[in-house]
Amino acid sequence: MKAPYLGRIDLYWCQNCNVPVLAKKCCACEKATEKISITPPGDVRPAFAHDIEVINQAAEEGFGVPLIRDERIVLLNSVPGFDRFDEIIVDGAVAGALRFDVEKLHLEFMPRLEGAARIWTAGASKGFVEVAEDAAKYILDGKSVLMPGVVGFDRGLQAGQEVIVTAGGRVIAVGKTRFSGEQAASTDKGMFVKVRKRAGTGDNRIPAGGQSRETLLAANKGVIQSFESEALAFIKKTIDAHKLPVVVSFSGGKDSLATLLLVRKIIEPKVLFIDTGIEFPETLAYVEKIAREFDLDLITAEAGDRFWKGMDVFGMSGRDYRWCCKVSKLGPVAKVMAESYPEGFLNFIGQRRYESEIRAKSGRIWRNSWLPRQLCASPIQNWTALHIWLYIFREEAEANPLYEQGLERIGCWVCPSSSLAETYSFRELHPEMWQRFENALFSQGFTADEVKFGFWRWRSLPNGQRSLMDDLGVEPCNRRQRPSPGESDTVRVENLASVLGGEVTDDISLRASLCLGCGVCLAHCGQGAIEFQGGKVWVGEGCLGCGKCHVRCPIVKYL
C-alpha cells in the first residue's frame, strides 16, 4: 500500500538534547535540528510506557534482549499498511518497526540497522546470522546471504523470521530468513537471508538517555506556542464570521481534548459528547470526569442500543458498509439539533489532515452532507499527533487513560475500521464485552476463523484480505441476507406512502417497518414535519413531500 503524503512532515531531532523537535531550531539549546526521514503521512506520536513494554517484549521474543533499556523519548509513526505497522524512532533515527503479523496474530519487531546495532550491543542471544568477513563485502555490495558464507546462526530460527546479519562482531545487515535454522544446519547451499537493509558508513553511537517530558516541552516551546496562537486566531475569526451557537465535539480522544482546551481559551462553549452505546467504559468514565472537573456545559447525544438493533436489521457494518456511523452518531446529533438548535450550530471538531486522505482534502471548514445544518471547523487541521500530545502535556491536561494502555484510537470498540491488532488489544482489555460481540457475529453467520482473523470488518472483502483468506484456508460464510419487513406496519406504511407519491414501494415498506428511530431523517427535513410514534418515524403536519428524509434514511440507503 502506497503511503499517502497528507501534509508537510516537519519532524526534526535535536542531537544536543536528544529529543524530537517540530521545528528547525531547538528552543531549549538554540541549536539547529536535523531532519528525520520517516514514512508519510508522518503522524508521529510519543510512545507511552505500555508501548515501550510491547516494543521490548517483541524485541526480546525475536532477539533475546529489549530495544529500549533506559528512559528516553521514543516516537511511533503509524505507516498505512495491511495492519498495524509502526516505525519506532529512537535517538533521531528509525530503529525498526513493530508489525502485527496477521497470520500468527502477534506483534513482531523488525529491526533497521540502528535498532539491530542496539540489540547486538546489548548481547542479542537469538535472531542472528553470522557471515565470514570475505562474504560481508558482497553483502554490503548488494547481495543476499548465501549459505556458503555463513559461519554461525541461531539454530532456533524459523523460516520468514527477521534476523540481524553480523560479521566480525559488527552488524552489517538486516533481513528475513528463507528457511529455518534446522534446515540451514543440514545444507551448505541456497539463500539463507534475503537482505532488507545493509550498513552504510554511519557510526552506531548511542546517545545518553535520561530525557524527560520537560526536556521535550522545552525544546518545542516555540512551535507549540505558534501553533496555539494560530489556532486561537482561527477560532476567534470563525466564531465572529458565523453568528451561530458554538459547540465543541468531545469524544474523549486526544484530538477533541486539544480542541476543547483551545476553544475554552476564547469562549465557554457547549460540549457535545455522542454516546454511541459502543463506547469504551473507560471513555465514559473519563468524559464524565473531565465534564465535572472543567465544569462543562455537556450535552450527551445518546444512541442507546441502536447499534445492536441495527445489526439485526442491516447485518454487521463494515468498512465498505458504514451504516453504524449514521445510526449511532449522526442520528443522535440530528435529534439534539432538531430539539435545541433548529438553526444549526458552529461545531469545532478535532479533525486533522494527517488522519486520512478524505480529511486532508476536506479543508478546515466544511459541512457534513448528512447533517446540513452543522457547520464544522477544525482548529487543529494542520497539527500532527505529536503537536497534539505536546499541547496536552504543556496544558497539563489529563488524557483518556486508554492511551497509556496501548490504544491509539479511542472510538467505538466494535469499529470495523480497527486494525486486527487493535481488536486483539481490546479483547485483552475487556474479554466479556468482546465475547458479547463475538456471539453477535456468530449469530450473523460468521465462522470462528472469520472472527479470529478479522474478516468481519468488510462486507465485500478487498483483494488483500481475500488472498489472506485463501492463504489461511478460511472458508467464507453465508452472511445474512437482506431482511424482509416482517409484519408490515400498514398504518405507518400508508403514512409514508401518502407523502411520498402515494405508491407503496419496497423502500417505503422497509423504512416504515424496520425504522430504528435513529433520527438521521430529522436532519434533512427543513419543515419540522418528522415525528416519532412508538419510537418509529411518522410524517406529520407541514410535510412538502420533497423526499429528502427518505433518500437519506440508512434503511433506504443500505438495504
Ligand code: SF4
Ligand atoms: S426513518 Fe428516520 S429514524 Fe427511522 S431509521 Fe430511517 S432515518 Fe432513522
Ligand code: SF4
Ligand atoms: S418528505 Fe420532505 S418535507 Fe416531508 S418529512 Fe420528509 S424531508 Fe420533511
Ligand SMILES: [Zn+2]
Ligand atoms: Zn536542543
